[in-house]
Amino acid sequence: MLSLQLHRLQKYLWPFCLHVALLATSARGQTADYLVGRKQTVYNPSQLSDVQFLEYSNLSDGQHLREAVQNILIPRVVGTANHSIVRQYIVNSLRDLKWHVELNSFHDKAPIVGQLHFHNIIATLNPQAERYLVLACHYDSKYIPDVEFVGAIDSAVPCAMLLNLAKVLEEQLRPLQTAKLSLMLLFFDGEEAFEEWGPNDSIYGARHLAKLWEKQGKLDRIDMLVLLDLLGAPDPAFYSFFGNTELWFMRLADLEQRLAEKSLLERYVNSGVNNWDPTRYFQPQALRSGLVEDDHIPFLRRNVPVVHLIPMPFPSVWHTQHDNESVIDYATTNNLALIIRLFTLEYLLGAK
Numbered sequence: 001m002l003s004l005q006l007h008r009l010q011k012y013l014w015p016f017c018l019h020v021a022l023l024a025t026s027a028r029g030q031t032a033d034y035l036v037g038r039k040q041t042v043y044n045p046s047q048l049s050d051v052q053f054l055e056y057s058n059l060s061d062g063q064h065l066r067e068a069v070q071n072i073l074i075p076r077v078v079g080t081a082n083h084s085i086v087r088q089y090i091v092n093s094l095r096d097l098k099w100h101v102e103l104n105s106f107h108d109k110a111p112i113v114g115q116l117h118f119h120n121i122i123a124t125l126n127p128q129a130e131r132y133l134v135l136a137c138h139y140d141s142k143y144i145p146d147v148e149f150v151g152a153i154d155s156a157v158p159c160a161m162l163l164n165l166a167k168v169l170e171e172q173l174r175p176l177q178t179a180k181l182s183l184m185l186l187f188f189d190g191e192e193a194f195e196e197w198g199p200n201d202s203i204y205g206a207r208h209l210a211k212l213w214e215k216q217g218k219l220d221r222i223d224m225l226v227l228l229d230l231l232g233a234p235d236p237a238f239y240s241f242f243g244n245t246e247l248w249f250m251r252l253a254d255l256e257q258r259l260a261e262k263s264l265l266e267r268y269v270n271s272g273v274n275n276w277d278p279t280r281y282f283q284p285q286a287l288r289s290g291l292v293e294d295d296h297i298p299f300l301r302r303n304v305p306v307v308h309l310i311p312m313p314f315p316s317v318w319h320t321q322h323d324n325e326s327v328i329d330y331a332t333t334n335n336l337a338l339i340i341r342l343f344t345l346e347y348l349l350g351a352k
């Protein structure tokens, strides 16, 4: 994932050259309108009550999360047999949970390997819904010559987190099978470049789908695209990248804080690796940088609101053979999965 320029930027210039602005510290009691969709319409879901908050916070299945990671954690370059195995695993896992799953398949040409058959996986609870909260990640792994690259943070863990969410919240999400505002899980194919990151060699699946859905008028059904990437390593720091989803980002920050106040996060201490706000994942800062290229770009360019959950800087194992299960901090991963689950429930069940 991501361009070489960014890699250099991260390594040498971070954090000196990025425009960082402080956000208001909390969205709690926020009176400003929350906006969703390409037309930026108002949607103010209520926050979870204390009873709901506690009930939902106690739902988790760390064993399932770990199993899901292990099922995805094989080299899965587009076009290989392993890639089909992982795709089938994702599809079957969701169909078992009564999700409606379809593949968006297409051909495209990539450097080195030539013509490839790509398959985005689109899973919905209600295929007829009028609006969707979309949680997304990519399931292909990067082709690196002479390296058995399994991509734990990139992006087996994010995929496993989405499957885990579907499993853990099976009962809570059931009403969304008939709701007008529902949930979509999107597993992009072909995020990785084969030769060198560029407009024609990267995010194959996202480029195809954004274009198709624009033509079909389906982009207007997306309230927001929440993209998960490079998750699983300890001490992630997330920033709000986009002004139009800043209030939503702050809701994530608030959920983290609310969990921390109630001691509901696992081993919630910082190992001291990073040198910014030392006890938070969601940093109360905006980082206006157009440099982070990922699957959200074709949607962002078409005005779909985006929350990009990618740590800055990237974990040091990014795009190396060391991005394997040994780097996964399951406590952090479970904590992040919990925050995202609460956000999802608040968003979808909080409609007035």
Ligand SMILES: [Zn+2]
Residues within 6 Å of the ligand: 001, 002, 142, 154, 192, 319
């Ligand atoms: Zn990558």
